[in-house]
Amino acid sequence: MLSKIQNFLIPSFLKRLDFWLLTHKPHIWRTRGHFVVFYCLIAAFLLYFLGKMYPQNFADFYDGDYVKNNSVVLYLKSFLAFTSVGIIMWWYSIQKFSYLRTNFLHFLTEIGIYTLGICSISLFIFSFDHGYSYRQAFQLEKNSREDSLWIVDNGLFCYGYMPHFQPNKESNLAEYFKKGENLDAMLYNRQAIVFNILKDEVKDNNDYISTSSTDAFSYSHWEYPKNQKNYTRPPQYQVPADYVNKILTNDTFWKQEEKRLKFK
Amino acid sequence: MDINNRKQEVQWLLSSGNLESGIKRAMDFVKDFGNTKQTIVEIVELSNQFNTNKLDNQLTNDLKQQITFKVLQLLDQAEQDFFKMQKVGKGNETVILLRGISKSFPTNRFHLKNIDADFKLGEITGIVGPNANGKSTFMRIAVGELLADKGELEYPYFKKGNPKINWDTLKYLVAYVPQELPRWQGQLKDNLRYEAALHGILGHENELEVNYIIERLGLTRYQNATWSQLSGGYKLRFALAKALIWKPLILVLDEPLANLDVNAQTLVLNDLKDLAHSFLNPIAVLISSQHIHEIEYVADNIIVLEEGEIKYNGKRSEYGITNEFNIFEFSCSAAPIDLEEAFADISSAKIRSHGYYFSLKTDKTVSTNQVLMALQGKNIEPEYFRDISRSVKQMFLS
Numbered sequence: 001m002l003s004k005i006q007n008f009l010i011p012s013f014l015k016r017l018d019f020w021l022l023t024h025k026p027h028i029w030r031t032r033g034h035f036v037v038f039y040c041l042i043a044a045f046l047l048y049f050l051g052k053m054y055p056q057n058f059a060d061f062y063d064g065d066y067v068k069n070n071s072v073v074l075y076l077k078s079f080l081a082f083t084s085v086g087i088i089m090w091w092y093s094i095q096k097f098s099y100l101r102t103n104f105l106h107f108l109t110e111i112g113i114y115t116l117g118i119c120s121i122s123l124f125i126f127s128f129d130h131g132y133s134y135r136q137a138f139q140l141e142k143n144s145r146e147d148s149l150w151i152v153d154n155g156l157f158c159y160g161y162m163p164h165f166q167p168n169k170e171s172n173l174a175e176y177f178k179k180g181e182n183l184d185a186m187l188y189n190r191q192a193i194v195f196n197i198l199k200d201e202v203k204d205n206n207d208y209i210s211t212s213s214t215d216a217f218s219y220s221h222w223e224y225p226k227n228q229k230n231y232t233r234p235p236q237y238q239v240p241a242d243y244v245n246k247i248l249t250n251d252t253f254w255k256q257e258e259k260r261l262k263f264k
Numbered sequence: 265m266d267i268n269n270r271k272q273e274v275q276w277l278l279s280s281g282n283l284e285s286g287i288k289r290a291m292d293f294v295k296d297f298g299n300t301k302q303t304i305v306e307i308v309e310l311s312n313q314f315n316t317n318k319l320d321n322q323l324t325n326d327l328k329q330q331i332t333f334k335v336l337q338l339l340d341q342a343e344q345d346f347f348k349m350q351k352v353g354k355g356n357e358t359v360i361l362l363r364g365i366s367k368s369f370p371t372n373r374f375h376l377k378n379i380d381a382d383f384k385l386g387e388i389t390g391i392v393g394p395n396a397n398g399k400s401t402f403m404r405i406a407v408g409e410l411l412a413d414k415g416e417l418e419y420p421y422f423k424k425g426n427p428k429i430n431w432d433t434l435k436y437l438v439a440y441v442p443q444e445l446p447r448w449q450g451q452l453k454d455n456l457r458y459e460a461a462l463h464g465i466l467g468h469e470n471e472l473e474v475n476y477i478i479e480r481l482g483l484t485r486y487q488n489a490t491w492s493q494l495s496g497g498y499k500l501r502f503a504l505a506k507a508l509i510w511k512p513l514i515l516v517l518d519e520p521l522a523n524l525d526v527n528a529q530t531l532v533l534n535d536l537k538d539l540a541h542s543f544l545n546p547i548a549v550l551i552s553s554q555h556i557h558e559i560e561y562v563a564d565n566i567i568v569l570e571e572g573e574i575k576y577n578g579k580r581s582e583y584g585i586t587n588e589f590n591i592f593e594f595s596c597s598a599a600p601i602d603l604e605e606a607f608a609d610i611s612s613a614k615i616r617s618h619g620y621y622f623s624l625k626t627d628k629t630v631s632t633n634q635v636l637m638a639l640q641g642k643n644i645e646p647e648y649f650r651d652i653s654r655s656v657k658q659m660f661l662s
Contacts, residue, residue, distance in 0.1 A: 022454060022457050022458060022461060023457055023461055023466060023467055023470040023471065024461065024466050024467060025461075026458050026461035026462045027462075029458065029461075030458070
């Protein structure tokens with residue numbers, strides 16, 4: 001029964017390789033490295049997709065600490081679940097065959113095979129996490145874009161630095177703005193300053209602009225967006241740089257904004 | 265045994281209907297005297313054909329005749345190859361030489377004292393003696409497994425071509441079959457392939473040698489089995505296959521007969537005798553055992569160890585030649601007093617009881633016939649009878 005399962009699980013090319021190593025390179029064969037590398041690659045590939053499919057709460061992504069902590073837990077779990085078990089199983093399979101005599105070249109080859117095998121086993125960790133992160137980043141970008149659009153469309157990003165416009169218990173800036181509160185020239189100037197800061201950030205970052213707790217975006221949207229949980233401190237956004245850049249260089253937008261701020 | 269005698273032996277086995285033994289010896293013949301791999305491949309295939317058909321109960325007389333005919337053809341082919349190539353065998357060169365070896369284990373007050381011994385290619389040396397009298401210690405020292413406290417240990421055959429040969433290499437050249445066989449993992453055939461490959465037998469040659477040893481030792485039936493599916497006898501035979509596949513010059517077997525039935529013992533010892541006396545690849549075999557008669561059957565030399573000392577070390581055939589007495593052992597249902605009466609006419613006869621059997625010591629002039637006649641004269645039927653006048657067994661009679 002066991003041999004039937006083995007026959008099913010081992011592809012013919014791997015059987016041929018195994019036989020060739022057995023009858024030509026016994027020192028490599030005994031390490032079982034070829035099986036370890038092959039099945040680890042398959043497992044890594046499957047885990048990558050599993051990572052992508054893994055249920056995720058995208059609201060959590062706004063909290064940088066959560067993502068970071070979650071990754072650490074994920075790494076530890078992966079290590080315990082796969083690496084340790086993989087290494088123990090490999091060690092057991094090596095014990096099956098008695099070790100005779102080896103020369104230095106064989107010794108080095110074996111060390112190389114073992115290293116390759118351990119790296120292959122470690123792929124489990126990265127593949128799952130990479131799949132998980134890929135989806136995270138993809139979804140984050142989508143959410144960030146939507147949020148950024150909303151933020152920019154509502155002209156909110158400029159108010160964060162203004163102490164007298166800090167949000168309070170009663171209302172946040174979005175509602176403040178929707179209610180049509182008075183805005184003056186100072187606001188417009190202040191907006192320009194914030195844009196200049198953003199421009200600098202765009203120069204330095206090609207992909208995303210990280211909004212730290214001191215950033216305009218964060219302060220401006222303490223309770224935004226709708227997915228956001230009740231945090232004790234401002235969340236962080238990953239705003240696509242190209243989007244921000246488009247806005248910063250969009251004259252039509254500026255004119256509309258100027259018009260809106262001045263005459264509202 | 266020269267090539268003609270070897271050929272006649274195979275022909276006799278085949279003609280007398282003992283095809284199994286005949287094919288085995290033919291395989292030895294082809295291996296020793298043939299010169300092409302093709303002849304070895306063919307004899308292996310014939311053996312496989314014979315064994316698989318036998319297992320399937322499809323061995324017809326026609327098939328037997330066909331196989332016999334082909335085997336004889338291969339014998340002729342190998343013989344022609346031999347005379348064409350003028351192959352030279354290795355001869356009886358000394359591989360291990362021990363002089364004045366001593367070893368002490370103060371914790372159990374055991375001492376191996378002043379041991380001298382030579383081991384030669386193509387000779388089987390039986391090491392016998394009671395338990396815990398130094399047999400294993402002696403063998404382990406001889407093959408470099410254990411360091412002696414005193415004495416000289418040399419390997420003249422290996423040093424001849426390579427004076428700088430080291431211990432590591434020497435140990436690599438010794439095949440060792442321990443008393444407690446370690447469990448094999450995976451397929452048995454893979455284990456044999458692995459062992460052969462580790463000793464430099466690679467590729468097609470690896471497959472050929474593995475198939476050869478499987479057929480030669482009659483392991484066809486279990487070649488794809490696992491260790492747990494084997495009986496004690498087959499476990500030993502596979503261990504022997506693993507030891508012999510890379511054609512070692514020294515083979516050490518520690519109590520191999522301990523757990524074998526009579527048939528298995530006969531098979532193992534016959535194979536061992538044939539393979540050790542190979543023309544092309546003779547082996548120096550060291551075999552320890554409590555089965556004195558069985559060991560005497562195959563051994564060229566006997567070493568008797570008692571309390572760490574050598575009591576006898578020499579040719580098996582020469583033991584007891586100078587004795588002035590004969591010793592017989594037998595068992596029967598008669599009372600000792602009846603036996604005294606039976607042997608009353610043999611003045612020198614001394615009977616001793618050893619529990620379930622008796623020993624009879626007489627003058628050298630008393631023959632086996634006389635003893636049997638004496639028993640018959642009193643209507644005593646022996647259930648078992650053996651002349652041990654030339655056997656080291658007499659040293660173990662209490």
